[in-house]
Amino acid sequence: MAAPSEGDAASLLPDLPGGPLQAYRARASFCWKELALFLEGEDTLRLKKSIFSALEDDPLFARSCGHELSLEKHRELTFLRCKRVLGHALVRVEDMVQNPLSVLTLVTCLGTYDWSLAQKFLLHLLVFGFAIYKSGSERHLEYLPKILNMEIFGCFAVTEVSHGSNAKAIRTTAHYDPATEEFILHSPDFEAAKFWVGNMGKTATHAVVFAQLYTPGGHCHGLHSFLVQIRNPKTLLPMPGVMVGDIGKKLGLNGVDNGFAMFHKVRIPRQALLNQTGDVTPEGTYVTPFKDAKRRFGVSLNNLSIGRATIVAMSVMNLKLAVSIALRFSATRRQFGPTDEEEVPVLEYQTQQWRLLPYLAAAYAVDHFSKWLFLNLAEFQQGLIGTDRGTRQAELGREIHALVSGGKPLASWTAQRGIQECREACGGHGYLAVNRLGDLRNENDPNCTYEGDNNVLLQQTSGYLLGLLELRLQGGARLESPLGTVDFLEAYPDILDQRFSCPSVTGCLQSSVPLAAYEWLVCYLLRESVQKVNQEKRSGSSDFEARNNSQVYRCRSLALAFLELTVVRRFHEYVHQPSVPPPLRAVLQRLSALYALWSLNQHTALLYRGGYFSGEQAGKMIENAILDLCAQLKDDAVALVDVIAPPDFILDSPIGRADGEPPLGSPICPVAPSCRTIS
Numbered sequence: 001m002a003a004p005s006e007g008d009a010a011s012l013l014p015d016l017p018g019g020p021l022q023a024y025r026a027r028a029s030f031c032w033k034e035l036a037l038f039l040e041g042e043d044t045l046r047l048k049k050s051i052f053s054a055l056e057d058d059p060l061f062a063r064s065c066g067h068e069l070s071l072e073k074h075r076e077l078t079f080l081r082c083k084r085v086l087g088h089a090l091v092r093v094e095d096m097v098q099n100p101l102s103v104l105t106l107v108t109c110l111g112t113y114d115w116s117l118a119q120k121f122l123l124h125l126l127v128f129g130f131a132i133y134k135s136g137s138e139r140h141l142e143y144l145p146k147i148l149n150m151e152i153f154g155c156f157a158v159t160e161v162s163h164g165s166n167a168k169a170i171r172t173t174a175h176y177d178p179a180t181e182e183f184i185l186h187s188p189d190f191e192a193a194k195f196w197v198g199n200m201g202k203t204a205t206h207a208v209v210f211a212q213l214y215t216p217g218g219h220c221h222g223l224h225s226f227l228v229q230i231r232n233p234k235t236l237l238p239m240p241g242v243m244v245g246d247i248g249k250k251l252g253l254n255g256v257d258n259g260f261a262m263f264h265k266v267r268i269p270r271q272a273l274l275n276q277t278g279d280v281t282p283e284g285t286y287v288t289p290f291k292d293a294k295r296r297f298g299v300s301l302n303n304l305s306i307g308r309a310t311i312v313a314m315s316v317m318n319l320k321l322a323v324s325i326a327l328r329f330s331a332t333r334r335q336f337g338p339t340d341e342e343e344v345p346v347l348e349y350q351t352q353q354w355r356l357l358p359y360l361a362a363a364y365a366v367d368h369f370s371k372w373l374f375l376n377l378a379e380f381q382q383g384l385i386g387t388d389r390g391t392r393q394a395e396l397g398r399e400i401h402a403l404v405s406g407g408k409p410l411a412s413w414t415a416q417r418g419i420q421e422c423r424e425a426c427g428g429h430g431y432l433a434v435n436r437l438g439d440l441r442n443e444n445d446p447n448c449t450y451e452g453d454n455n456v457l458l459q460q461t462s463g464y465l466l467g468l469l470e471l472r473l474q475g476g477a478r479l480e481s482p483l484g485t486v487d488f489l490e491a492y493p494d495i496l497d498q499r500f501s502c503p504s505v506t507g508c509l510q511s512s513v514p515l516a517a518y519e520w521l522v523c524y525l526l527r528e529s530v531q532k533v534n535q536e537k538r539s540g541s542s543d544f545e546a547r548n549n550s551q552v553y554r555c556r557s558l559a560l561a562f563l564e565l566t567v568v569r570r571f572h573e574y575v576h577q578p579s580v581p582p583p584l585r586a587v588l589q590r591l592s593a594l595y596a597l598w599s600l601n602q603h604t605a606l607l608y609r610g611g612y613f614s615g616e617q618a619g620k621m622i623e624n625a626i627l628d629l630c631a632q633l634k635d636d637a638v639a640l641v642d643v644i645a646p647p648d649f650i651l652d653s654p655i656g657r658a659d660g661e662p663p664l665g666s667p668i669c670p671v672a673p674s675c676r677t678i679s
Contacts, residue, residue, distance in 0.1 A: 012042065016642060019661035022639065031583065034581060051090050052109065052647050054088050056650070058085055082124065086121075086148065118371040124153055126306070132147070136227070139274060145268055152205045154199065155200045170212065174211040176216065178283055183226065199259075205229065210223050210225050215280060221277050222297055223297060228266070231244065237364065240266070244537045260340035276299075309370070314447060325420075325653045326422035328655070330347040353634050359417075360593055362459075370411065372570055380400055383396075392482055399481045400483075409513050409559075437653075458556050459551065462561060467532070496527065498612050512572065520612050524610040601626060
C-alpha cells in the first residue's frame with residue numbers, strides 16, 4: 001500500500017494531544033498513522049471514525065459519569081441504544097455482503113464503547129437475522145426488513161438447561177401435524193427449557209428455535225431450526241403456550257437480557273421451518289438435499305461458526321483495549337530510579353516490558369488471524385448460500401470449523417490472561433472500576449464458555465488433525481487443505497527428525513525460527529496423540545473412552561499448538577510480504593518474532609522432552625531473544641498503542657487517555673467534573 005497523503009492522515013487520523021506521552025512518541029521508529037493506514041486501509045478507518053463520531057455526538061450515548069445504573073435501566077438503555085445504532089445505518093446490508101470485514105468492524109467498534117450494546121446488536125442482526133437469511137428460503141425473506149427496522153426483535157435459541165455443547169441431544173421437539181400443516185413445538189420438562197439465550201429475557205419478540213423434527217409415524221430427522229414468535233411485538237406479553245423470562249444478573253454484560261423459554265404444545269405454521277437443510281411437504285414427507293446426515297447437521301449449526309469467529313475478534317479487541325490502557329499508564333507512571341531525585345517510567349523496567357509487550361504483540365498477531373479467518377468464513381458461507389456442495393467446499397468447511405473451534409479458545413484465553421496481567425501491571429489504579437480493566441475482564445470472561453466451552457471445542461480441532469493423519473497413514477490423498485494450514489504435515493516424518501540449530505540469540509530474533517519449531521511441535525504432539533489413542537484402544541477402551549483419555553497433555557495441547565502455529569505463520573507471512581512499506585518492516589517483524597517466541601516459550605518442556613531442544617543454551621537463547629525484542633519494542637510501545645486505541649470517549653479510562661494526563665474529576669484527579677448526563 002502506498003504511503004498516505006497528508007490529507008488522508010489529517011482527515012482520518014488527527015494528531016494526538018500533547019502531554020506526558022509525547023516523549024515516547026518522539027522516540028518511535030515509525031509513523032503511527034502510516035501503520036494504521038497500512039493495517040486497516042482508508043475505508044475501514046473512515047468507517048471507524050463515522051461509528052465513533054456517531055456515538056460521541058449522540059446524547060443517548062453519553063457516559064454515566066460514575067454512577068451505576070439499575071439492572072432494569074441498564075437493559076432499557078442498551079435496547080434504546082441498539083435501536084439508535086440500527087437507525088444510524090452505519091453499515092448498509094449491501095456493504096456487509098461486499099465487504100464482510102465491515103461487519104466485524106461495526107461489532108468491535110460498538111464493543112469498544114460497550115460490549116452489552118455490541119452483543120445485543122450482534123445477536124439481533126447478525127446471529128438471528130443471518131440465521132434466517134442463510135438457513136431459510138425465499139418464503140422467509142419478508143422478515144429481513146422487519147429485523148432491520150426493529151419491527152421484530154430476535155434471539156437464537158439452541159442451548160437448554162441440560163444441554164449446551166452436546167447440541168445433538170437437545171430435547172425440544174417439533175412434531176408435524178399434516179391435518180393442520182403445523183408443527184407442534186414442545187418442551188417435555190424444565191431440563192429442555194431454552195436457557196442463557198441472549199435478548200430472550202425481556203426484549204425478543206421472535207426466536208430461531210432449534211428442536212428435534214418429527215414427521216408422522218414418529219420418525220425423527222434430527223435437529224432443525226424454526227422461526228417462532230415468542231412475544232407480542234406491541235405489548236411484549238408472551239404468546240399462548242410460551243413461558244418466557246429473564247435468568248437474572250450476571251457477572252458482566254448486564255445490558256443484555258439473557259432469558260429462558262418453555263413451549264407447551266405451541267403450534268407454528270409449516271413455513272416456520274427454516275428449510276435450507278431439510279423441509280417437510282404439506283403431506284408430512286421429509287425431504288433434504290443432503291445424503292449425509294452428519295453433514296446436514298453440521299450445516300444446520302453453521303451459524304455457530306459465525307458466532308465463534310466473531311468472538312475471536314471480540315477477544316482481540318478486549319486485549320487491545322487492556323494493553324492500550326496499561327501501556328499508556330506504564331509510560332507515564334514513574335517509580336524509583338537511579339537516584340532518589342530521579343524517577344523513571346515503569347515501562348523502562350524489564351519486568352514491565354516482559355509482562356506487557358508480548359500481549360501487545362499478541363494483539364497484533366491474533367487480530368490479523370481473526371480478520372483472515374472471518375474473510376474465509378464469509379467465502380464459505382457464500383458458497384453455502386449458492387448451494388455449492390463440491391469437494392473443495394466440504395473440505396473448506398471442515399478446515400474452517402477446526403480453525404474456528406481452536407481460534408476461540410486461543411483468543412479468549414490470551415485475552416483473559418492479558419487483561420489480568422494489565423490489571424496487575426497498573427497496580428491499585430488498575431483495580432479502580434473507573435479505569436475499565438475490571439469491566440474488560442468480566443466482559444471477556446464469557447467468551448471462554450459461550451458458543452462452546454473452550455476445552456470442548458479444542459476436541460474438534462484435534463479430531464480434525466487426527467482424522468487427516470489417519471487417512472494419510474491408510475494410503476489416502478496428500479495432507480493438504482484449501483487454506484493450506486495443514487500442508488506442512490505432508491513432510492510429517494521428516495519434520496520429526498529436525499532439531500533446533502539456531503547458533504545465536506541474534507538468529508532467534510526472526511519469526512522463522514519459532515515457526516520451524518512450531519511445525520516440529522505440532523508433528524510431535526500429533527504423533528503422541530495418535531499413539532495415546534491407539535494405546536487406549538489396545539487396552540480395551542472404546543473409541544469414546546480412548547478419545548476422552550487422550551485429551552489432557554496430548555490432544556488438547558495439539559489443538560492449541562496448531563492454532564498458535566497458524567497465527568504465527570499467518571502473521572509472519574503478512575509482515576514479510578514485499579508490499580509492507582520499508583519504514584514499517586522492522587517494527588512489524590519484531591512484533592511477529594516476539595509473539596512467536598513468547599508463545600513457543602510456553603512449550604519449552606515439550607521441546608526438551610521430545611528432543612527438539614538439547615542442552616541449556618537452546619532454552620536460554622529463546623528467553624534472551626524475548627527480552628531483547630521487548631527492549632527493542634519498548635520505545636515503539638506507545639506509538640503501537642496509538643494505532644489500535646480508540647478515542648478517549650470510547651476507551652473511557654482515565655489512566656489510558658491519549659494525552660497521558662488524568663482528567664479533572666476522575667478518582668486520579670478528584671476535582672468536581674463537568675460531564676454530560678444521560679437524559
